[in-house]
Amino acid sequence: MDTHDSSLAERKAGLAGMGDSRLRKEDARFIQGKGNYVDDIKMPGMVHMDIVRSPVAHARIKKIHKEAALKIPGVLAVLTADDLKPFKLHWMPTLAGDVAAVLADEKVHFQMQEVAVVIATDRYAAADGVEAVQVDYEELPVVIDPFDALKPNAPVLREDLAGKTSGAHGAREHHNHIFTWNAGDKEAADAAFAKAEIKVRENILYPRVHPCPLETCGCVASFDKIKGELTTYMTSQAPHVVRTVVSLLSGIAESKIRIVSPDIGGGFGNKVGVYPGYVCAIAASIVLGIPVKWVEDRIENISSTAFARDYHMDGELAATKDGKITGLRVNVVADHGAFDACADPTKYPAGMFHICSGSYDIPAAFCSVKGVYTNKAPGGVAYRCSFRVTEAVYIIERLVDILAQKLGMDKAEIRAKNFIKKEQFPYHSPFGFEYDSGDYHTALNKVMAAMDYKALRAEQAAKRADPNSPSLMGIGLVSFTEVVGAGPSKMCDILGVGMFDSCEIRIHPTGSAIARMGTITQGQGHQTTYAQIIATELGIPSEVIQVEEGDTSTAPYGLGTYGSRSTPVAGAAIALAARKIHAKAKKIAAHMLEVNEGDLDWEVDRFKVKGQDSKFKTMKDIAWQAYHQPPAGIEPGLEAVHYYDPPNFTYPFGIYMCVVDIDRGTGETKIRRFYALDDCGTRINPMIIEGQIHGGLTEGYAVAMGQQMPFDAQGNLLGNTLMDYFLPTAVETPHWETDHTVTPSPHHPIGAKGVAESPHVGSIPTFTSAVVDAFAHKGVTHFNMPHSSYRVWKELKKHGLAL
C-alpha cells in the first residue's frame, strides 16, 4: 500500500461511516441512568391519571358511581364517556377505518376496557380513586371464538354499527363481520388445484400474542391555556401521525401541537396506535390546564393495548409429484377484537399478508382474509414485523414442510427446487409484489454447509432407530422473504398521509452537522447508524453528526418507525438529502479551487482536482466557505431536506436452521443450535445488525415456545402479568449463530433493505419446523404453537414417545 492509499484508508476509518461497527452514541446516557423516558418526565404542577377498567368482557353499563372516589383526598376529577361527549372525544377513529370507544359508551366490549379515568395529585391517590369508583354492569353473552362470532344467532357486539352493511374495507356480511379482503387470482389458483397431482392442506392457528415491550405505554400531556398550545410527551413510534390525529380530534391547529417521543423502552409494534389513555390525559389537560401524566401498568399493557396475530389460517398447496409447487390457497379468519384497530396501511386491512407465496416461484395463488369482531381487546399490530408478514411466512413455511413430508422429499431439496432463481429478479409474485433482489440458493447452500446438514440427518436417523434414546431430535429449516419499508405512497398511506419519510441535514460552519428525522428510535440505534450514512456520503466524521428524532416541532414530518421502514425509507431520505448537499458543496469547491465542477473528483472527505492530490478542499473547508463567502449566485448555508417516497418495498430474506433435542420424559425442548443467515442488502453497522438479529430471534423464540394470550369462555384473559406471559430469561434463551450474504436492493440509494424484524419473522416457523420434525417419523406434519413443555409432552404421549 503506498502512502496515498494508507492515508486514504486512515481518513476513511476516521469517518466511522457505513460498514463500521461503530459503538453506540446513545449508550452513554443509558448506562448512567440518564435516559429520558416518559415516566421520567416531571412538570411543575403535574397531576396523575389512572384508569377504571371493566372486570367483565361484555356488559351494559347501568350506572357509574363517582361520589366515593371524589371524596378521597387528592382526587380532583373522575371522567366518564358522558364527560367526554361535549368534546366529541368519547369515541375516536382507528387506523383501520373503524371507531373505538375512548371510554366505554353505554357498553363494554372486552375485559379491562377503559370505563372511567381518575385524575389526582399523585399516583397513589389516583389508584385509590380507581378502587373507589363503582360501576353497575348488566352482563351480556360473551363471544370469544371468531367462528362463533360469525354464526347467524351470535350476539351483536357492535351495536353502534347497527344497520351498517359496509365498512372501510367493503361489504359486511354479518353483524360481527368487519371485512373480507382478497388478493391473487382465485380462478387461476382453483384451476391449479383442479389439475394438481398432489395437494396438502392444514389448519394452522397463529395464536394471539402481545409485543410486551419492557416499558409500558404512557404520556405526559400539558395544555397551556394562555397560549392555546398542547405539548405531549408520549411513548409513540409515530409522533407526527399522532400530532395529525390529535389535531383532527381536538380542533387545535397542528402548529400549536407538539408531540415528543422521548427515549422509548422498546416498541415492537405496541406503540404505533393511539390508546384511550393518551386521549384521556390530553383531554384532562385541556380541561384542567395543567400537565397530566398517565403511565399504564403491566397488566393494563398486556390486557388492553395492541395484541398481535390471532390468525386462524386454512392453507393449501398444489404440486406435481416431483415437488414443483403449482398453486397456493389461503383462507384466514382474523380475530380483531372489539374494535378494528389494526395498524396497517389504509388499503391493506390484512397488511402485507399476501407476501405468503414466500421465496417460491408459485404460478397461481389466492388468499382471503376475513376480519371478525369478538369480545377481546383491539389491536392486530405488527409485533416486530412488517404488517402481517410473520403470519404469511409462517403459513407458507409450514405448508412447504408438510408438502415435503407428503412427498417424502427433504425439506431443503423442496425449497431449492421451488426458489425464485437469482436471474428471475426483479420477480413479479402472483400477488402483485415486485421482489427487488435475492439469491436464495447461495444462502441455502451456505447454511447447509455451515451446519453440516447431512451429518445432522444421519445423527437423527440413528437416534430414531434407537428405542432407548432419551430424546428426540428435530431439524428445522426456513427460507423466508419479507416485504418491508412501507412504502410507496401510491400504495401505502396512514389516514391519507403517504408513507414517505424524511430527513433534514444542516452542516454547521465549522464542519459538524445535525440531522433531523421523521422516524423515532426505540433501541435500534438510529443516532449511531444514521450518522454513519451521512459520514460516508459527505465525508464528515460520524462523531460530530448529531441525529435528532421524535420532536414534531423540530423534526420534518415522517411516518415513524415500525415495519422495518427506518433504513429502507428514512435511510434513503438521509442519503438523498446528503447528496443535495454534496452537489452544492461541489459547486463551492470548484469555485474555491478555480476549476470547473467536471474537473473534480470526490474522495472520502474531499473534492480534489483530477490527477492532483495536493489540490483539494475538504467538506470542512467547504462548510466554512458556504457560511463565510459563498460564490456569487449561490445562497449561503449548507443544508438540505429530502422527503423520500420509495419506488418499491424492499425484500430482505434469510435462511434459518435449528436443531432441537426434546426430552422424552418432560417434553422440554432444548435448542442445540440455531443458525441464522440474513441478507439485508448493504450493511451499515454490523455490530448493530447482529444485536438486532439476536433480539429478533429471542422474541421469535418467545412466541414459538411459550407466548399466548388464552381466554376463558367468559372473556377473562388468563395470563396478563409477567408471571404467566412468557418473556424468556437469559437461562432459556439459546445461543445464536449469525451469518450473512449481501444482495443490495437495486432501487434503494444505498442498497439497504432493513433487518430488525427478519429474525422474528424467520425464526418462529423455524422452531415449529424443528419441533414438528422431531415427530415426523410418526407421520406428524403439524401442531400449533406455543411449543411449551406441557404441550410437547402431550404430543409425546399421543404418539407413544413419552418415557
Add this chain to the structure above:
Amino acid sequence: MAKKLIHVTVNGQSHEVAVEPRLLLIHFLREQLNLTGAHIGCETSHCGACTVDLDGQSVKSCTHLAVQCDGSSITTVEGLAQNGVLHAVQEGFYQEHGLQCGFCTPGMLVRAQRLLQENPNPTEDEIRQGMSGNLCRCTGYQNIVKAVQYAAKKLSQAAAAAA
C-alpha cells in the same frame, strides 16, 4: 395517611425523609430523590428493571417498601460510576453492545456488579443464571453475557494489579 420518618443512604448520600408507609422503594427513589435510572417494568418483581443494591443484595425495588429500608444503604445505577470513571460493568455493556432501548440497562448493571462481587469469575452458565432475574426484550442476552465477561476480566485484572 400518617407518614413515617426514614433514614437511608443512597449512593453515599444520606437522606432523612418522611414517607407514606405504603410508598414503594422505586417510587421513593424515582419521585422523591429524582433518581430515575431504575425503571418500573412489571410491578410483580419479574422483570428486574427496578433492581437496586440494598445493603449488599440485589433487590427489586418495585416490591419493596421504602419504610423497610430505614437505616439501609442503597446503590442505584447513578452511583456506579466513581469520580467520573465508569464502572467496569458500564464499560462492558458499552463495549459489547449489551443494550438497545436501554430500559432494562440500569437494573442489569446494578445486578451485574453485585453478581461479580458474589462470583468474580463466573462461567457463561453462571452469568445466565445470575442475571436471570432481569429481563431484556431487545438484546437476546448474548451481548449481555459478553458484557459481564468483559467486566469480570477487567475487574480481575485490576484486582491482580492492586495485589
